[in-house]
Amino acid sequence: MPTYPELKLYVAGEWRSTADTIPVLNPANDSVIGALPVARTSDLDDALAAAEHGLKIWSRTAPRARAEIMLRASALLRERNEEVAFAITSELGKPIRQARQEVIRGCEFFEWDAGEAQRTYGHVIPSEPGIRYMTVHQPIGTVAAFSPWNFPMSQPARKIAGALAAGCSVILKAAEETPAGALHIARAFHDAGLPPGVLNLVFGVPSDISGYLIPHDQIRMIAFTGSTVVGRHLTGLASQHGKPVLMELGGHAPVIVCDDVDPHQAGILGATRKVRNAGQVCTSPTRFFVHENIFDRFVDAFATRAAATVTADGIEESTEMGPVANARRVEALTALSEDAVTKGARLLAGGHRIGTKGQFFLPTVLVDVPQNARVMQEEPFGPMAIINRVASLDEAITQANALPYGLAAYGMTHSAANVEEMLNRVEAGNLSINTLEASVAETPFGGVKASGFGREGGQSGLSHYTVIKTLSHRMAL
Structure with a gap:
């Protein structure tokens, strides 16, 4: 050892x-x-x-x-x-x-x-x-x-x-x-x-x-x-x-999920990537804007996979998500979750720490989160996902661009026209389509705006x- x-x-x-x-x-x-x-x-x-x-x-x-x-x-x-x-x-x-x-x-x-x-x-x-x-x-x-x-x-x-x-x-x-x-x-x-x-x-x-x-x-x-x-x-x-x-x-990465993708597959991909490094990633997919036609199926797949995440000491080979880095992260995530629920969001998974030993916080899924919730403005920097429904790609892009941040953004679609629209309009230094990987060694990485x-x-x-x-x-x- x-x-x-x-x-x-x-x-x-x-x-x-x-x-x-x-x-x-x-x-x-x-x-x-x-x-x-x-x-x-x-x-x-x-x-x-x-x-x-x-x-x-x-x-x-x-x-x-x-x-x-x-x-x-x-x-x-x-x-x-x-x-x-x-x-x-x-x-x-x-x-x-x-x-x-x-x-x-x-x-x-x-x-x-x-x-x-x-x-x-x-x-x-x-x-x-x-x-x-x-x-x-x-x-x-x-x-x-x-x-x-x-x-x-x-x-x-x-x-x-x-x-x-x-x-x-x-x-x-x-x-x-x-x-x-x-x-x-x-x-x-x-x-x-x-x-x-x-x-x-x-x-x-x-x-x-x-x-x-x-x-x-x-x-x-x-x-x-x-x-x-x-x-x-x-x-x-x-x-x-x-x-x-x-x-x-900092960032607060949006994910635009169009209605031409498999909602089950997209939901599992989103939930799996969200818990990487316990969500403590500046490019972590966080604000999911999902077309209303596939919203319920996406949410079900996402929440089910998030709740099934094996959360334990990282030294164990079977662990999928370890603790967050420190007590400050637990306190911040707890406060953001409670604030969102108080303001009308639905909590479908997590929202609280695990036990009293170590800094473990459950993967958290918040749905239908109102704009006045703090987490809609503040990067949670933890295993917390926001999933809101949208009626069109235009609405999704508008919501994605609503914050002063523009580091990473993601899209899920099989339409070349949708890709072109996101490429032209989404305000981010890095845009990934059908993948939640923001950068590799040979590509430039950085943000715009704040x-x-x-x-x-x-x-x-x-x-x-x-x-x-x-x-x-x-x-x-």
């Missing part, structure tokens, strides 16, 4: 501890599984100096050589999948099968970016005789990256992959509640031979670390995944110092970690 790792900072190619620590809890049983070191100001200063030194080496390393180290680190993570997955399940509660898949997904980010970075071509621009115009892509510099708690390994991987592939150095502030995924990434790169200072890992009070790092001259870009409120704060702080940001913020700006993943995502330099070369004076 794997063990939870000893937690340390990683600065200038070395592991270090601090006297001040934060307990890391297992949400399945509330036990303390680790002591997380809190970075001191001196640690952050050392990380800044190390990143500056590492950038000088890494930015001058050939793309093929950078790719070789990234692929070596990815191979080590694949070999250590069981160890990494065990740590993720221990600190987050995610079912072990999903944790294994998350490790693979993180590796795919490294592998895609390692290859794509070797193809960041510039351009030769047609010009008059005697002068040549060219563009080249160069690393933007040191990146301050901030990753969330809901995907301990793949979210840090996405940011590290883009930055390292482009030739940047990184200071990563990973989540305090789920630190082991990022630690395993740093360990793999250390073992793969990454030069000291290119990747640095710190932990601590988020506002203290962001407030200290972002103003420093060495930091040239900020990459953040998290809530819209925090993202806007960091964007404002970065703008004061003229620094670009990459923001992947869900952020910029893209991670794919060729577009890699470009955020570079700057374009234009060369104007006159052949003779």
Whole structure:
């Protein structure tokens, strides 16, 4: 049986501890599984100096050589999948099968970016005789990256992959509640031979670390995944110092279910995907707008499958949904469910926690939810689905666009005309039809409106970690 790792900072190619620590809890049983070191100001200063030194080496390393180290680190993570997955399940509660898949997904980010970075071509621009115009892509510099708690390994991987592939150095502030995924990434790169200072890992009070790092001259870009409120704060702080940001913020994903699909099959798909990672996914399908012709059959299939979800400790192979991450999520989900019912919604499944040990909350299905219910405006970020009936595709799209968020959206239909209408009108950075998968390593991912700006993943995502330099070369004076 794997063990939870000893937690340390990683600065200038070395592991270090601090006297001040934060307990890391297992949400399945509330036990303390680790002591997380809190970075001191001196640690952050050392990380800044190390990143500056590492950038000088890494930015001058050939793309093929950078790719070789990234692929070596990815191979080590694949070999250590069981160890990494065990740590993720221990600190987050995610079912072990999903944790294994998350490790693979993180590796795919490294592998895609390692290859794509070797193809960041510039351009030769047609010009008059005697002068040549060219563009080249160069690393933007040191990146301050901030990753969330809901995907301990793949979210840090996405940011590290883009930055390292482009030739940047990184200071990563990973989540305090789920630190082991990022630690395993740093360990793999250390073992793969990454030069000291290119990747640095710190932990601590988020506002203290962001407030200290972002103003420093060495930091040239900020990459953040998290809530819209925090993202806007960091964007404002970065703008004061003229620094670009990459923001992947909150969502409240709509699912438009047209009347030309099998309602039973669609309902089972929706319920199964809703409980992935206990619904703690920024792209989790949440607001289901179902055509009235198939509404009752869809609801029946969805609610039946949701109620049958095997909810238990994630370490068990049979578990389909583990606990939510912490007591705060249980309190928030309980309040949203009670508010919706009070305002007229029908509760068909769940709506409350399970037992008193651990942070388990049942998959919850709310039907015919009125617009004034809080959950219609606030992202539940948990295993909670809203299912409302609509009379037309136009009404569904209007409802889908009613919120300020626009990260992921989904549609279920077999009509090319319906797909075209959703593509043209649904306000989201990512639209998926007949699948509830929002992104893969080779596609760009990001939101519109209050869900952020910029893209991670794919060729577009890699470009955020570079700057374009234009060369104007006159052949003779």
